[in-house]
Amino acid sequence: MTNQTKSQFIAVASITSELSAVMVVAKEISLAAANAKAIAFRAGDKAKGFQPITDFINELAKETIELVTNINIYALVLYRLTVDEYQKTVAYNKFELAAKMAEDAPYAKSMQEPVDHARLSMQDCQRQFKRDVSQLLGQLEAVMHHARAARVIAANSRIEASQAGEYLQSLQAVAESVDKAAHTIHDNVQRCRIALSIYRNS
């Protein structure tokens, strides 16, 4: 296996592992939102500004989970494509080797067609992989966007929390955990993007 193939396998595998971490964190955000809603309800008027924010956080978490689920399906397709490309590359190299070894054979020329065919299907796989990576990068970008939005909301929550009197601390804790989670999601997704970006369609 060449180094390039190895790193392609690793890049694809790393998406799945990074994303499973993102999934855990997104579920945490969703939990934090439910928690915040309960606190805001109890705080009543004091946390009036906080209530729509909790809905928004919840919505964001749900969307992130949905996106990641989709991306995981995509990552599986990408994995299969990597296996396929690997097998086609092995075949192409072996066909070329056979053609070279058969140089002086009377029927050496008949190997040309399988060699050409193997090269084309290997290149097809490579192109398809690049196309799919570009699409996946787009979807990862959407998750990043959500993470950035969550951080803005967390900042707003902190301001709202400061008006909530005795609920200040618990609401601030909520804002804190949303911010932390969004940060983790952002970092993980960023790592996925970096791992994949070298395979992007240029």
Place this chain on the structure above:
Amino acid sequence: MKTTKIYEGSHQWIMFGRDEGKPNNVIDTNQYVVRTANRCLLLDPGGAELFAPMMAAVLHHAPVDQITDLFASHQDPDVISSLGLWDQALTNAKLHAPAIWEGFLRHYSCESIEYVAIPDNGGTIKLESVELQIIPAHYLHSSGNFHIYDPQAKILMSGDVGGAIEGPDAPVFVENFAAHVEKMRYWHQRWMPSNQAKRVWIERVRNLDIDILAPQHGRMFKGDDVKRFLDWFDALQVGIAV
């Protein structure tokens, strides 16, 4: 890859083996090709690492598009782990292999090649005007195992039966049977599981008129050595690991 023509008549039998480029840690194998005017059958085409030298060797005798048939005596990797590569190289080919191994062999990838499942009682492979008999050899050593008999060439391709582990320079035919026995004893005692299966196979094979017994490993037996082998095998206790 060493090439030896072992029959030349209305069709040909060619033996390939003793590949000098073979990695040291894989077992040496003999591959056989039956060549008719426009078609070519590969018997136990070999492992994946053997694909390129084997293909190159065949191209001395036939163009790729005339490789129409493959036969796998059983499911072992030294027999047929090259299947996925043949599958991508051949556009119009059949694989004749034991029915019970179909779901297993497909792990090697068999998409463009048609899998012709051989039932337990065997059958025939027709190659233009040549009709080859598929002789059951179950439990020798694989639970689904076949040999190929050519009544015209009087050759029995006997898979792992008759096998021996040999050096890369060993001659392709047994020259001194008594000396060869030691190279075969452990092979047959350890890999062959059933005395009953052995007895039934010997009975069946004694009824065939055989000039050359052609195993997948080691050396071929010709003339009187065929009978010597059958007698020796008959007397041997197998399945010793229990």
